[in-house]
Amino acid sequence: MPLHLIWAEDEAGGIGQDGDLPWRQRTDLQRFKALTLGHAVVMGRRTWESLPFPLPGRENMVLTLDPSWRDEGAERTTLEEVKARSEAGETLFVIGGGEIYALMLPDASEVFRTVVHTTVEGADTHAPRLDAAEWSLESSERVAAQEGDQHDQTFERWAR
Numbered sequence: 001m002p003l004h005l006i007w008a009e010d011e012a013g014g015i016g017q018d019g020d021l022p023w024r025q026r027t028d029l030q031r032f033k034a035l036t037l038g039h040a041v042v043m044g045r046r047t048w049e050s051l052p053f054p055l056p057g058r059e060n061m062v063l064t065l066d067p068s069w070r071d072e073g074a075e076r077t078t079l080e081e082v083k084a085r086s087e088a089g090e091t092l093f094v095i096g097g098g099e100i101y102a103l104m105l106p107d108a109s110e111v112f113r114t115v116v117h118t119t120v121e122g123a124d125t126h127a128p129r130l131d132a133a134e135w136s137l138e139s140s141e142r143v144a145a146q147e148g149d150q151h152d153q154t155f156e157r158w159a160r
């Protein structure tokens, strides 16, 4: 069941503010691209609207409850379709946001979590907590801020 979730959270679990990411972390975006390139990416309609353009080299799949929703560069999908494709052996990445991470976490096999070493005041969207009884930390690497990063960050991989 290769359904992977990928997100970046601050030290208090904040992931978003005013419909956008609350930081600029170039190194994290590079890691995000390297992991997701060539795969389908699944996102909520609000995260889709936060993107400047469809993510290139990836099938952009959008979850919405509006059956008439359409937009250029993306396909509407359903939770059932996402689960069916992952159960058939395809690797898909769920890329946000808060509502969709919480919805899909029970079906996920791995989580790629970046901890951004800051605490955003007024974050309005949060990541779900990873229950230590269900999830184990497989790898963790702290990387100092590089050019284009506002903060240090730790790249983690969690498996169920």
Ligand SMILES: NC(=O)c1ccc[n+]([C@@H]2O[C@H](COP(=O)([O-])OP(=O)(O)OC[C@H]3O[C@@H](n4cnc5c(N)ncnc54)[C@H](OP(=O)(O)O)[C@@H]3O)[C@@H](O)[C@H]2O)c1
Pocket (backbone or CB within 6 Å): 006, 007, 008, 009, 014, 015, 016, 017, 018, 019, 020, 021, 043, 044, 045, 046, 047, 048, 050, 063, 064, 065, 066, 078, 079, 095, 096, 097, 098, 099, 100, 101, 103, 125
């Ligand atoms: N730090 C990170 O890694 C990261 C990653 C991604 C996003 N973000 C941030 O997260 C925020 C957006 O997150 P969010 O929680 O507000 O919204 P979201 O999870 O991106 O999208 C929520 C939308 O998903 C649709 N939806 C919800 N349940 C559904 C279901 N059961 N079936 C089908 N569609 C369903 C609904 O769309 P309709 O209203 O159209 O029905 C809902 O409004 C932004 O600030 C963004 O920048 C952060």
